[in-house]
Amino acid sequence: MTNSINEIKNCDFLFVIGSNTTETHPIISLEMRKALGNGATLVVADPRKTEIAELANVHVALKPGANIPLLNTMCNVIIAEGLYDKEFVANRTEGFEELRLGVANFTPENYAGIIGAPAETIREIARGFAKAKNAAIFYTMGITQHTTGTHNVLAVANLSMLTGQIGKPSSGVNPLRGQNNVQGACDMGALPNVFPGYQAVTDPANVEKFSKTWGMQQSSKVGLTVGEMMDAAHNGELKALYILGENPMLSDPDITHVEHALEKLEFLVVQDLFLTETAMLADVVLPGASFAEKDGTFSNTERRVQRVRKAVEPVAGKADWEVIAEILTGMGFPHKYCSASDVFDEMAKVTPQYAGMSFARLDEGSLQWPCPTPDHAGTKYLHQGKFSRGLGKFSAVDFEPPAELPDAEYPFVLNTGRRLYHYHTGTMTRRARGLSIIYGEESIEINPADACKLGVCEGDQLKVSSRRGSITIKANVTDRVPQGMVFTSFHFAEAAVNFLTNSACDPIAKIPELKVCAVKIEKVS
Amino acid sequence: MADITLQINGQKVTVPAGTTVLEAAVQMGIDIPTFCHDPELSKPGACRICVVEIKGLRNLPPSCVTTVTEGMEVETESEAVVNARRTIIDLLLANHPQDCMTCQKFGDCKLADYAYRYGVRTTTFIGDKTDFPPDESSAVLSRDMNKCILCGKCVRVCAEIVGRNVYDFTSRGFTTKVAPALDVGLGELDESHCVSCGSCVAVCPVGAIVEKNMKGKARPWEVKKVKTTCPYCGCGCNFDLNVKDGKVIGVTSNPTAEVNGRHLCVKGRFGYDFIHSSDRLTRPLIKKDDDFIEVSWEEALRYVVSRLKDIKEKNGSEAMGVLSSARCTNEENYLMNKMARVAFGTNNIDHCARL
Ligand code: SF4
Ligand code: SF4
Ligand code: SF4
Ligand code: FES
Numbered sequence: 060m061t062n063s064i065n066e067i068k069n070c071d072f073l074f075v076i077g078s079n080t081t082e083t084h085p086i087i088s089l090e091m092r093k094a095l096g097n098g099a100t101l102v103v104a105d106p107r108k109t110e111i112a113e114l115a116n117v118h119v120a121l122k123p124g125a126n127i128p129l130l131n132t133m134c135n136v137i138i139a140e141g142l143y144d145k146e147f148v149a150n151r152t153e154g155f156e157e158l159r160l161g162v163a164n165f166t167p168e169n170y171a172g173i174i175g176a177p178a179e180t181i182r183e184i185a186r187g188f189a190k191a192k193n194a195a196i197f198y199t200m201g202i203t204q205h206t207t208g209t210h211n212v213l214a215v216a217n218l219s220m221l222t223g224q225i226g227k228p229s230s231g232v233n234p235l236r237g238q239n240n241v242q243g244a245c246d247m248g249a250l251p252n253v254f255p256g257y258q259a260v261t262d263p264a265n266v267e268k269f270s271k272t273w274g275m276q277q278s279s280k281v282g283l284t285v286g287e288m289m290d291a292a293h294n295g296e297l298k299a300l301y302i303l304g305e306n307p308m309l310s311d312p313d314i315t316h317v318e319h320a321l322e323k324l325e326f327l328v329v330q331d332l333f334l335t336e337t338a339m340l341a342d343v344v345l346p347g348a349s350f351a352e353k354d355g356t357f358s359n360t361e362r363r364v365q366r367v368r369k370a371v372e373p374v375a376g377k378a379d380w381e382v383i384a385e386i387l388t389g390m391g392f393p394h395k396y397c398s399a400s401d402v403f404d405e406m407a408k409v410t411p412q413y414a415g416m417s418f419a420r421l422d423e424g425s426l427q428w429p430c431p432t433p434d435h436a437g438t439k440y441l442h443q444g445k446f447s448r449g450l451g452k453f454s455a456v457d458f459e460p461p462a463e464l465p466d467a468e469y470p471f472v473l474n475t476g477r478r479l480y481h482y483h484t485g486t487m488t489r490r491a492r493g494l495s496i497i498y499g500e501e502s503i504e505i506n507p508a509d510a511c512k513l514g515v516c517e518g519d520q521l522k523v524s525s526r527r528g529s530i531t532i533k534a535n536v537t538d539r540v541p542q543g544m545v546f547t548s549f550h551f552a553e554a555a556v557n558f559l560t561n562s563a564c565d566p567i568a569k570i571p572e573l574k575v576c577a578v579k580i581e582k583v584s
Numbered sequence: 585m586a587d588i589t590l591q592i593n594g595q596k597v598t599v600p601a602g603t604t605v606l607e608a609a610v611q612m613g614i615d616i617p618t619f620c621h622d623p624e625l626s627k628p629g630a631c632r633i634c635v636v637e638i639k640g641l642r643n644l645p646p647s648c649v650t651t652v653t654e655g656m657e658v659e660t661e662s663e664a665v666v667n668a669r670r671t672i673i674d675l676l677l678a679n680h681p682q683d684c685m686t687c688q689k690f691g692d693c694k695l696a697d698y699a700y701r702y703g704v705r706t707t708t709f710i711g712d713k714t715d716f717p718p719d720e721s722s723a724v725l726s727r728d729m730n731k732c733i734l735c736g737k738c739v740r741v742c743a744e745i746v747g748r749n750v751y752d753f754t755s756r757g758f759t760t761k762v763a764p765a766l767d768v769g770l771g772e773l774d775e776s777h778c779v780s781c782g783s784c785v786a787v788c789p790v791g792a793i794v795e796k797n798m799k800g801k802a803r804p805w806e807v808k809k810v811k812t813t814c815p816y817c818g819c820g821c822n823f824d825l826n827v828k829d830g831k832v833i834g835v836t837s838n839p840t841a842e843v844n845g846r847h848l849c850v851k852g853r854f855g856y857d858f859i860h861s862s863d864r865l866t867r868p869l870i871k872k873d874d875d876f877i878e879v880s881w882e883e884a885l886r887y888v889v890s891r892l893k894d895i896k897e898k899n900g901s902e903a904m905g906v907l908s909s910a911r912c913t914n915e916e917n918y919l920m921n922k923m924a925r926v927a928f929g930t931n932n933i934d935h936c937a938r939l
Contacts, residue, residue: 064819064843085781085849086819092747114747236818240917241910241935247917248925249908249935255921260931275926278901282924282931288905297905297932299895303920304909305936326891332864334876343888344876346865349858350815351825351832355913357813359820359843367913370810370825371832371859375866377881379912383919389889390927394919402915425842479779482816482851483911490858493797494850496723497773497780 060361061231061441062195063427068093069229072191074184075103076126076215077574078199081110082479084235084360087197100191102184104129106175106474107504107546108539117184120541122175123472123575124461126202129174129181130214131165131458134158134221136185139166143189144223151446152220154453161455173458189222193229200237200476204574209567210456220451226442236360238483243358246412246428251282256410272409275392285311286564286571292320299326303379304347308336309484309555312562312571313527330379333486336552345382346375349487353378354399356421358428362438364416365425461575462563465543469525469577471509473559474546476574481550488550501551502535505580509543510536513582520583525576528558531583545580590656605647605658606634616660617669617698619789620735621648624845625744631735633672633698637662644668670702678709679758681730688726689791691804695733716761721769724780724796724854729761732792738762738784745847750778762792780850786837787846797854798826798834811838814852815911819843821852832859892928901929908935 067073067090081088088111095101095114103115104126112118121129137143138159148155167178174181188194196219202211212234219225219232236242248255254277258265261279270277283291285307291297293316300321311317321327321340329341338344352373358364369378380399387394396402400418407413412428415435420426426437441447465472480498481488488494503523505515515521519534523545532547532554540546549556561576589598592609599608609616619631629649636647639657644665647658659665676695684690699705719727739751739762750770754763764776771778785793809824822841826834835853837846858864868884869876879887896904906928908920917935924933 084817084819085779086821086844086847089745089747089847238910239813239815239818239820240912240914241818243914244908244910244912244917244935247914248921249917249933251931251934254925255918269925273922273926275929277925278929278931280931282933283905285907285934285936288907288932288934291905296903298899298903299892300905300907301892301923302907303916304911305907307907307936310936326895328888332858333861334863334865342871342891343884344865344869345884345888346868350812351856351859353913355915357820358914360818361820363820363843364914365813365820365822366811368810368812370808370812370827371830374860374864380916380919382885383916383923385885386889386892387919387923387927389885390893392926394922399913399915402918406914406918480850482855487815487858488851488855490861491855492857493724493780493854497850
């Protein structure tokens with residue numbers, strides 16, 4: 060997020076696109092409610108009638124994959140009506156001409172049908188967003204999990220820069236990060252193209268720096284993403300894989316492919332709390348420690364670094380960081396740490412955004428990065444006065460439909476996401492008694508009109524199939540989903556929706572298109 | 585705004601205009617009892633336990649809704665004040681089950697604390713007591729409305745913060761109680777619309793709403809509270825893990841949490857059973873002929889290291905990969921980054937940021 064969570068209540072225009080906030084980020088949704096109570100306007104663009112959509116002043120029931128048309132038409136209206144922030148565009152951005160040409164054809168009239176909203180509504184939203192004192196955009200996987208994910212994000216950035224709605228309190232671009240420490244994992248360099256602190260591996264200066272600090276020649280070759288590692292394992296190029304606390308056998312698209320890939324590995328190590336679907340395939344399983352059993356830090360979606368504190372002894376005797384340090388040492392690279400705080404200090408030395416932080420400081424209170432020096436108070440919102448790259452760059456992006464659209468054989472769009480009561484692959488939440496009582500069985504949302512056509516009633520078992528596999532799951536007949544779409548989560552192994560999803564990826568960020576694939580539905584008698 | 589100077593218990597204090605007497609007292613470290621007041625919620629000024637004596641006023645105004653005026657002279661524990669508070673507590677006890685011994689809230693209850701503080705041992709009023717059946721329908725909360733003192737905080741927190749409007753006051757007079765609309769059970773989620781977030785537990789001053797999973801597990805003074813960060817979503821809520829005898833027995837709000845204050849969602853507050861789940865892995869496993877064999881840490885690590893070294897030697901760094909975790913700590917992710925880049929010698933490292 061470029062803003063902080065506690066700035067949300069002072070937004071006067073919230074544009075939520077592709078985020079089921081009340082279920083996926085419940086506490087952030089409370090702040091959005093405060094903003095509404097203060098008189099803010101809320102616009103939600105989502106194919107489903109989610110709870111946040113019901114709270115909205117305007118709900119655009121966006122057709123699947125129509126993010127770019129919506130964002131581009133908004134830019135079109137704002138430019139055509141002269142509502143853009145001329146001063147901001149002149150002083151802080153470049154490429155305006157490119158954007159102007161790029162969106163010239165995106166009139167609301169041309170795209171209303173593709174977007175699924177009347178042209179006048181699109182104009183209204185665009186005007187409201189441009190004229191608001193503090194407008195902020197919030198998005199989640201509804202923007203990123205598409206084959207055009209990177210372009211979608213650029214389109215979001217265009218809108219915010221065009222209107223100068225960024226780099227101020229309560230105004231900016233706010234991707235709501237899904238998992239507790241996905242921000243931190245990225246910050247720490249658990250990515251194939253960057254060292255810790257987003258320092259590109261392709262930059263020779265970085266390679267030299269890290270080679271020196273770590274005492275080991277670093278490679279300037281960008282590594283493989285999860286999906287590419289699966290492919291490489293599949294064709295025998297990747298031989299050994301070490302998986303910490305992830306369960307790709309449920310979370311990744313096209314499970315059958317993942318399973319074949321993992322089976323072909325010569326050596327698979329999985330470190331996890333439980334014998335997960337993925338751990339079952341491992342050669343060695345190392346017991347992990349839960350968050351309650353170790354010290355450390357998590358970085359939340361607003362870049363806030365907070366302490367994780369050990370409350371009980373590790374069930375299996377070792378915290379994960381100790382295990383990893385022992386393996387590093389065993390492989391000939393001595394790593395001796397007395398505490399997680401030692402690891403943090405070493406990390407802070409090579410990660411500029413964290414350089415001013417230490418456990419001692421974090422014990423007094425959390426800090427938001429960038430926090431470059433020990434006397435720096437941290438950063439509440441990004442891009443004040445200047446973008447990280449200097450001038451903000453507009454990029455014209457064109458509309459491309461999702462990779463797999465419904466056809467005669469597979470007439471429904473399958474959309475996937477999360478539920479309030481569970482998390483990710485359910486390894487933790489499904490072991491919580493209360494949560495299992497409240498939400499113990501998964502179902503698939505189907506519109507009443509579609510259910511009627513198929514003769515399906517609430518609770519009927521459905522066989523849902525795509526070109527990649529099929530699952531059996533209970534029907535939940537509801538108008539939360541539009542006609543032609545079905546929706547479910549990936550929390551439940553017994554209805555593993557990722558047997559169906561498409562691993563077609565965004566060519567740049569390599570994010571699979573989990574929000575759209577074509578399925579057919581049959582009633583199981 | 586202009587500043588106002590007043591006196592509380594003979595001590596001078598200067599506060600901005602618009603401050604309440606209660607807020608001014610809190611600033612000075614003076615403890616005035618409250619039931620219905622909550623700084624985050626609207627102020628009904630209903631319970632009157634917070635009354636104070638103000639020179640020149642005949643009645644005793646509730647301090648939580650009385651704003652300061654220049655030169656005001658306030659007494660927070662005068663005889664008249666103490667007598668008024670005693671009467672209120674006496675009346676509350678008249679219709680309160682006196683089963684503190686087995687109450688989950690024992691030791692952390694405002695009613696009991698104030699009864700103790702003002703020496704109200706038993707009630708002097710004799711009459712009927714309400715006899716509502718307990719509501720055990722929720723999977724996570726137990727409600728006993730016989731213990732409710734009608735402070736209304738659960739009603740307000742659910743409406744004003746959580747935005748669900750689950751509770752309301754039903755009926756009137758002696759049979760007044762707080763309940764979901766049409767008096768359905770809280771756990772009938774389709775009708776009650778409760779999202780089981782437990783914000784109502786966090787504000788209830790007595791034992792009328794308690795966490796089901798913590799009932800009978802520990803007394804407040806036996807519990808070690810460890811502030812930590814939620815392992816689920818990216819909001820980054822903080823809360824206290826409640827630990828007894830080396831086991832996590834529950835989660836309670838920590839008001840100093842910077843992101844979320846006392847509020848959490850159902851996962852953060854009630855999603856911790858997995859920690860002591862009986863199917864946790866406790867020993868390393870090595871697969872031999874398709875079966876997993878339990879081994880010691882030494883053996884497992886020695887084996888892992890030797891296989892990884894072998895494969896690296898034979899096939900080179902590019903044949904190795906690491907999947908790190910968005911669920912693990914920064915420290916662990918940093919070390920995984922070193923496992924890939926230093927020990928394996930490759931940039932083949934990723935995690936499921938994209939999912
Ligand atoms: S648990 Fe949450 S939603 Fe349910 S009644 Fe309490 S405050 Fe309201
Ligand atoms: S249940 Fe608790 S919070 Fe709600 S009105 Fe009764 S005493 Fe107050
Ligand atoms: S308590 Fe709920 S909202 Fe808060 S971090 Fe945990 S999962 Fe997210
Ligand atoms: S606390 Fe002031 S009236 Fe209830």
